[in-house]
Amino acid sequence: MLNSRTPQLFGVMLHILKKTLWILLVLLGITVISFWIIHLAPGSPTDMETTLNPLAGAASRQRLEELYGLNRPLYVQYWDWLVRLVHLDFGNSMSVDARPVLTKIMERLPLTVGMNVISLMLTLLIAVPVGIISACRRNSLLDKIITILVFLGFAMPSFWLALLLMLFFGIELQWLPISGLTSINFDHLDLWGKFCDLVRHLALPVLVYTVGGLAGMSRYMRACMLETLRQDYILTARAKGLSNRAVIMRHALRNALLPVITLLGLSVPGLIGGSVIIESIFALPGLGQLFYGAVMARDYTMIMGNLVLGAVLTLLGNLLADVCYGIADPRIRTKRGER
Amino acid sequence: MLPRAIRNMLGRNLMLTLGSGIVLAMSLAALLAPLIAPFHPDALHLDHILEPPSSRFWLGTDRLGRDVFSRLLFGGRISLWVGFVAVGISVSIGTTLGLISGYFRSWVDECIMRFVDIMLCFPSFFLILAVIAFLEPSLTNIMIVIGLTSWMGVTRLVRAETLSLRERDFIAAARLSGTSSYHILVRHILPNTLAPVLITATLGIAGAILTESSLSFLGLGVQPPTASWGNMLMDGKAVISTAPWLSLYPGLAILVTVLGYNLLGESLRDFFDPRLHVR
Numbered sequence: 001m002l003n004s005r006t007p008q009l010f011g012v013m014l015h016i017l018k019k020t021l022w023i024l025l026v027l028l029g030i031t032v033i034s035f036w037i038i039h040l041a042p043g044s045p046t047d048m049e050t051t052l053n054p055l056a057g058a059a060s061r062q063r064l065e066e067l068y069g070l071n072r073p074l075y076v077q078y079w080d081w082l083v084r085l086v087h088l089d090f091g092n093s094m095s096v097d098a099r100p101v102l103t104k105i106m107e108r109l110p111l112t113v114g115m116n117v118i119s120l121m122l123t124l125l126i127a128v129p130v131g132i133i134s135a136c137r138r139n140s141l142l143d144k145i146i147t148i149l150v151f152l153g154f155a156m157p158s159f160w161l162a163l164l165l166m167l168f169f170g171i172e173l174q175w176l177p178i179s180g181l182t183s184i185n186f187d188h189l190d191l192w193g194k195f196c197d198l199v200r201h202l203a204l205p206v207l208v209y210t211v212g213g214l215a216g217m218s219r220y221m222r223a224c225m226l227e228t229l230r231q232d233y234i235l236t237a238r239a240k241g242l243s244n245r246a247v248i249m250r251h252a253l254r255n256a257l258l259p260v261i262t263l264l265g266l267s268v269p270g271l272i273g274g275s276v277i278i279e280s281i282f283a284l285p286g287l288g289q290l291f292y293g294a295v296m297a298r299d300y301t302m303i304m305g306n307l308v309l310g311a312v313l314t315l316l317g318n319l320l321a322d323v324c325y326g327i328a329d330p331r332i333r334t335k336r337g338e339r
Numbered sequence: 340m341l342p343r344a345i346r347n348m349l350g351r352n353l354m355l356t357l358g359s360g361i362v363l364a365m366s367l368a369a370l371l372a373p374l375i376a377p378f379h380p381d382a383l384h385l386d387h388i389l390e391p392p393s394s395r396f397w398l399g400t401d402r403l404g405r406d407v408f409s410r411l412l413f414g415g416r417i418s419l420w421v422g423f424v425a426v427g428i429s430v431s432i433g434t435t436l437g438l439i440s441g442y443f444r445s446w447v448d449e450c451i452m453r454f455v456d457i458m459l460c461f462p463s464f465f466l467i468l469a470v471i472a473f474l475e476p477s478l479t480n481i482m483i484v485i486g487l488t489s490w491m492g493v494t495r496l497v498r499a500e501t502l503s504l505r506e507r508d509f510i511a512a513a514r515l516s517g518t519s520s521y522h523i524l525v526r527h528i529l530p531n532t533l534a535p536v537l538i539t540a541t542l543g544i545a546g547a548i549l550t551e552s553s554l555s556f557l558g559l560g561v562q563p564p565t566a567s568w569g570n571m572l573m574d575g576k577a578v579i580s581t582a583p584w585l586s587l588y589p590g591l592a593i594l595v596t597v598l599g600y601n602l603l604g605e606s607l608r609d610f611f612d613p614r615l616h617v618r
Contacts, residue, residue, distance in 0.1 A: 030461060154597070157552055163575070166579065266459075303469055314462060
């Protein structure tokens, strides 16, 4: 038993090694491109304190540039930054508070990632059944209604949806708060009260995130299901007299879910980008807001930190999708060694 | 004969009719904006500030008393312009790289495809945001940056088409008769990839319009006083509880336009993709 599995295990190890190397390479590529773009673009983090400040002269600007090391050649700056990055040191923020970038990011990370994970789960919970139903009842009235909704969902700008929801639930009905993470009296609430308060504040943002992903996901699920239902083994399953339900749940669903897993991994950059808009509308203190502020203040270290983090999250998403794919599809496991 | 063929096609396919109808109507409205608009888009009516829709101001007025309907029409010009130019850029880059990658294979292909992988892992909206903020938000910058960050899909598509086309007999025949690589690519392969590229481009316009309006909504897109649907919504947000119509119509305009291009793109896909007819 052990012997027969050894070559397979070796193949898996090799695959993981290759994958890891590739991920590091991609990360390196992303840091090089972003570093160059950001540092070569006009404007500098010292603008706020010098050019825009009539009391500061050229001398103070020079002092600041020396302080931040901006007067050195770009490749030296990059190398320096990269070496510190390897030690997980993202540097200090170039804004007034000058706190470590990593600390500031870590404060904001739970909110953004939490909202995204919750809405991804909601999206899957809704999109998978919807996709299956519209594929199985193709061209029925229900399928047509779903298709119309999907097209509307695709075209809906997330920020407009957010505005409409605010207008309806926040202002018309007065059911939900329209901005912020907590109410003013948050500190005086008991644990349950705090939880309810958070849920009420996050309901609309999570809803916006979910609707954003729903259209694409259910459409994709439908397409994959249709593709699977055309396969010969489905015909075989039907021919041997299995019920429709068994054919779909046991034979078709698992195969149709595979591409959807990949889509999940690919949707991470979009979610990260979307957080800027959604957090700014609902005034939520998440990563998106942090990044927006950093961009506005030309806070180089902070921007780079966010870009690297975004890339890492994206790559992690892809890797996770890859692993899930391997678990869900036995064919991939045996083919691993070839890649 | 041709009009009838088109008429039949339109009659058969509701999606195509609706899509092309919306696209046509929106394009006409944008092109003829100066003729249709009842007021100049930047004209201030200071005695009619924040008025709800009426017979004089069809869709109401904003905080400076500007006519929302006129501004919507002119905002449409911006959206379409951004959509077309940005997609023009991304399609040009994508097609060129895809053709080269698919035709020459080997290390060129490897390099280009790995670059595509890297670009796909970029949190691109972050990057767009940073670059635009640094370069000063302007229409030109927005179009270029959106174009430069959205060519990867086209590259993959064109590469896949080229890979299969280059093995076909007519390409072998062209090569045997001494046609240069450049000539084969431009004259024989490129025209055969046009249909899928056209579909992606149509869907890409929708995407570019959405990105531009998101940027403008964040204040990093088209700058006031120039009207764009995104910055009209940004303006509207501040007075959403007292003047909800300001938050309503620009969003509706985005929704309908993007819907139009998506419908058109999808129905073109149905039309060109023979696999869907077999089903």
